Amino acid sequence: MPQGSRPEMLPAVSSDIVDDSPATQVKSAGPVGRATMDMLSELRPIFYPRALAVVGVSRDETKFGSRFLQALLDFGFKGKIYPVSPAGTEILGLRTYPNVRDVPGPVDLAAIMVPAHLVPAVLEDCLAKGVKGAEVFTSGFAETGEERGRDLERELTLIARRGIRIVGPNCFGIYCPASGLTLLPGGDFPRESGPVAFISQSGGHAVEFAREARGRGIRFSKVISYGNGCDLNEADLLEYMAQDGETKIVAMYIEGPREGRRFAQLVRGLAPRKPVVIWKAGLTRAGGRAAHSHTASLGGEEAVWDALFKQAAAVPVCGLEELADTVLAFLHLPASTGRRAGVVGGGGGISVAAADACD
Amino acid sequence: MPQGSRPEMLPAVSSDIVDDSPATQVKSAGPVGRATMDMLSELRPIFYPRALAVVGVSRDETKFGSRFLQALLDFGFKGKIYPVSPAGTEILGLRTYPNVRDVPGPVDLAAIMVPAHLVPAVLEDCLAKGVKGAEVFTSGFAETGEERGRDLERELTLIARRGIRIVGPNCFGIYCPASGLTLLPGGDFPRESGPVAFISQSGGHAVEFAREARGRGIRFSKVISYGNGCDLNEADLLEYMAQDGETKIVAMYIEGPREGRRFAQLVRGLAPRKPVVIWKAGLTRAGGRAAHSHTASLGGEEAVWDALFKQAAAVPVCGLEELADTVLAFLHLPASTGRRAGVVGGGGGISVAAADACD
Structure with missing residues (x-):
C-alpha cells in the first residue's frame, strides 16, 4: 500500500485544503449554510426529475442541444421533456416552447446550454417558473481566467441562493439510470x-x-459531472451520496475542492460506512x-491530500483505470484490515x- | 520523463546485471559462443517454418496439444503440419505420426508439449530427424526450484548445443503472421x-x-514467449530483432536476463536505430x-536496471497498458530530443x- 511510504509528519487536513471558487466566497459571506439541509429531498428534483426542460436546442443536429435531446430519447428518460427554443415549434418530435415559463406543467430540472451571457436570464426564468434545479452545460465562466467569466459565475451562484440548485456550469450533466436521465453522450449507457x-x-x-x-460490470446509482461547481460542489454531492440509499461506493475525480474543510470532514465521516x-x-x-x-480549480498541495487520504481513510488512485479497478475490488472483495496479501x-x-x- | 529524477551515480550496467540460468552456466563453459552467428539465417526455421511437427497431441480437445493444433488451423499456418502422437492415426483431419522421425518430409520446427521428463528424448528424435528448432511448451523445469527440474533443463541446453535451437521451455510459443505461426491461444490473432x-x-x-x-492498431512482426530461455534467451532474440527487416520497434517483458552483459550491449547498440x-x-x-x-529468474537490482535504461536509452515501462501506449507513441510520433512537451x-x-x- 502506498500509505506505508508516506511521511509521518503530516499537516492537518482541515486547515489546509484550499477553498478556491467564487462560489465559496459567496457562500461563506452568506448568513445561512445550506449544506446541512436534507440533501436527499433537496436534490431529488435534480436526480429524479419528473419533468425536464432542455433550454437552448436548435434544429441543427450537430449542436449540443439536439444531441443531448437525442441522448435522452435514446436512453429513455422517464419524465416529460420540454425543449425550449426561440425558433420553431417542434424538434425531434417534441413540441418546443419559446421560454421555460411557457411550459404548461411543472418543471423539476432545466438542462441549460445557451451561450454563457444568456445563462443568468434563463436561470431567472427558471426561478420564476419554480424550477428546482438546473444543470448548466455551458462553459465560458470562471475557467476562462477572465474577470467577465468570473463575474458571470458569481451571478449564477447568487441566483442559486434564491431557490434553485445548480450543477455546473461547464459540465456534461447527470446520469441516473433509475430516472432515465443521462449525460451527453450517454444515450447508450446501461439502463440498470x-x-x-x-x-x-x-x-x-x-x-x-x-x-x-461498463465492461467491468460496474453499474451506477449516479454519475454526475459538476464542472466549475458554482453552487453544488464536491462537498454537497458527497453529502448527498452519503445519504443516498442507492449508493454504496463513492468514486470521485476532483481538480480543486470548493469547500475543502467541509469536504474533508464529510470524507472522514463517510469512509467507514x-x-x-x-x-x-x-x-x-x-x-x-x-x-x-x-x-x-486550485490544484492544492500533495502533502495535504496525502493527509486527507491517510486521516480520512479515503483511497487515492491515479487514473481512470485504477479508479475502476479499485471500485471493482470494493464491489467484490470483503473488507480487510490487514496489510498482508x-x-x-x-x-x-x-x-x-x-x-x-x-x- | 522519469529519467530526470534518477540518481546520477549509477553502477556500470555491464558488470552488474545478473546472468542467472543453468543455460548461461553451460554456455559460458562451452568452447564457442553461438550468439555471433547470423541470427536471421539461424532462426529462420523457427519463425518461418515450412513444416511443423506438433509433438504431444491427443484426441482430447481440452488438452494443450489439440488446442494448439486447432489454433494453427484457425490461424492458417502456411506450411505443413505433422501431429506426432503415439496413439491414433488422425487428429483434426491431419494424419498423425508415432514419432517425429517417422514424418516423411523435412521438418523445420517442432512444437513440443509432452511431459517434462519425455522432452529430452523428443529433442533427440528431432536432432536425428534434422529438425532445426523447437518450441518447448512444457513446464516443470528449473522454475520448479527442484534439482530434478534444473537437471532436466540443463539437459535441454546441452542438446540444443548439438544443433537445434530451443524456445522455452515453459512458454506459449511464437506468433509470426507472415508464416502463419501462432501462439496458444492465438487462432484469432490478426493475420497481417x-x-x-x-x-x-x-x-x-x-x-x-x-x-x-490489437484494439490500438498495433501489428506485429513477431511475438515470442520464451519462458525459461534454456537456449534462446533475451539477448539472442534481441539480436535477431535487431537484424530482422520486418521489425522496427522492440517491446520486451523480462523477469530475469540470462545473459545480462551481452543483453545490455545489444540494447545500447540497437536503441539508436x-x-x-x-x-x-x-x-x-x-x-x-x-x-x-x-x-x-533472478529479478535483479533496480539501480542496475535504471542504469541500463539511462545508459542504453531503452525505455522503461511498468505494465502492459503502458507498454502498449509507449509502442503506440513510437509508431506514430516523430523522434524528439527535447524534454518539453x-x-x-x-x-x-x-x-x-x-x-x-x-x-
Whole structure:
C-alpha cells in the first residue's frame, strides 16, 4: 500500500485544503449554510426529475442541444421533456416552447446550454417558473481566467441562493439510470442501476469512466459531472451520496475542492460506512495550471491530500483505470484490515506483476 | 520523463546485471559462443517454418496439444503440419505420426508439449530427424526450484548445443503472421504483419499484449514467449530483432536476463536505430520471488536496471497498458530530443491528466 511510504509528519487536513471558487466566497459571506439541509429531498428534483426542460436546442443536429435531446430519447428518460427554443415549434418530435415559463406543467430540472451571457436570464426564468434545479452545460465562466467569466459565475451562484440548485456550469450533466436521465453522450449507457456513484469535475472523465466501468460490470446509482461547481460542489454531492440509499461506493475525480474543510470532514465521516475512492488531479505544477484553465480549480498541495487520504481513510488512485479497478475490488472483495496479501493468479506473468504491485 | 529524477551515480550496467540460468552456466563453459552467428539465417526455421511437427497431441480437445493444433488451423499456418502422437492415426483431419522421425518430409520446427521428463528424448528424435528448432511448451523445469527440474533443463541446453535451437521451455510459443505461426491461444490473432516485435518471458503477457495491442492498431512482426530461455534467451532474440527487416520497434517483458552483459550491449547498440521498450518485472522482493518460481529468474537490482535504461536509452515501462501506449507513441510520433512537451487534448479532464503525467 502506498500509505506505508508516506511521511509521518503530516499537516492537518482541515486547515489546509484550499477553498478556491467564487462560489465559496459567496457562500461563506452568506448568513445561512445550506449544506446541512436534507440533501436527499433537496436534490431529488435534480436526480429524479419528473419533468425536464432542455433550454437552448436548435434544429441543427450537430449542436449540443439536439444531441443531448437525442441522448435522452435514446436512453429513455422517464419524465416529460420540454425543449425550449426561440425558433420553431417542434424538434425531434417534441413540441418546443419559446421560454421555460411557457411550459404548461411543472418543471423539476432545466438542462441549460445557451451561450454563457444568456445563462443568468434563463436561470431567472427558471426561478420564476419554480424550477428546482438546473444543470448548466455551458462553459465560458470562471475557467476562462477572465474577470467577465468570473463575474458571470458569481451571478449564477447568487441566483442559486434564491431557490434553485445548480450543477455546473461547464459540465456534461447527470446520469441516473433509475430516472432515465443521462449525460451527453450517454444515450447508450446501461439502463440498470448499480451501487456506485461517480462525482466528477470533468465531463469527459464522467463519460469515459461510465464506459470503462461498463465492461467491468460496474453499474451506477449516479454519475454526475459538476464542472466549475458554482453552487453544488464536491462537498454537497458527497453529502448527498452519503445519504443516498442507492449508493454504496463513492468514486470521485476532483481538480480543486470548493469547500475543502467541509469536504474533508464529510470524507472522514463517510469512509467507514461507504468506501470513498478519489482521483485527485492537478497536483503537479503543469497539472495544476491545466486544472485552473479547465474548471478554475486550485490544484492544492500533495502533502495535504496525502493527509486527507491517510486521516480520512479515503483511497487515492491515479487514473481512470485504477479508479475502476479499485471500485471493482470494493464491489467484490470483503473488507480487510490487514496489510498482508495473497495473490492467486491464472498465469505466471500476471502473478509476478501482482507481486510487484503488492510489494 | 522519469529519467530526470534518477540518481546520477549509477553502477556500470555491464558488470552488474545478473546472468542467472543453468543455460548461461553451460554456455559460458562451452568452447564457442553461438550468439555471433547470423541470427536471421539461424532462426529462420523457427519463425518461418515450412513444416511443423506438433509433438504431444491427443484426441482430447481440452488438452494443450489439440488446442494448439486447432489454433494453427484457425490461424492458417502456411506450411505443413505433422501431429506426432503415439496413439491414433488422425487428429483434426491431419494424419498423425508415432514419432517425429517417422514424418516423411523435412521438418523445420517442432512444437513440443509432452511431459517434462519425455522432452529430452523428443529433442533427440528431432536432432536425428534434422529438425532445426523447437518450441518447448512444457513446464516443470528449473522454475520448479527442484534439482530434478534444473537437471532436466540443463539437459535441454546441452542438446540444443548439438544443433537445434530451443524456445522455452515453459512458454506459449511464437506468433509470426507472415508464416502463419501462432501462439496458444492465438487462432484469432490478426493475420497481417506489423513493425513491432514483442519478446516476452511470460506466455500470458505475450497473449494479453497481442490482444491489448490489437484494439490500438498495433501489428506485429513477431511475438515470442520464451519462458525459461534454456537456449534462446533475451539477448539472442534481441539480436535477431535487431537484424530482422520486418521489425522496427522492440517491446520486451523480462523477469530475469540470462545473459545480462551481452543483453545490455545489444540494447545500447540497437536503441539508436530501433526503439527498445522494456517492462522489467520482479524488481521488488515479492515480485522477485514470484519471478523465480515462474521462470527461474533472478529479478535483479533496480539501480542496475535504471542504469541500463539511462545508459542504453531503452525505455522503461511498468505494465502492459503502458507498454502498449509507449509502442503506440513510437509508431506514430516523430523522434524528439527535447524534454518539453505540448499537450493537445480533446477535453479538459484528459488534458489535466496529461499535464500531471508530463510534470
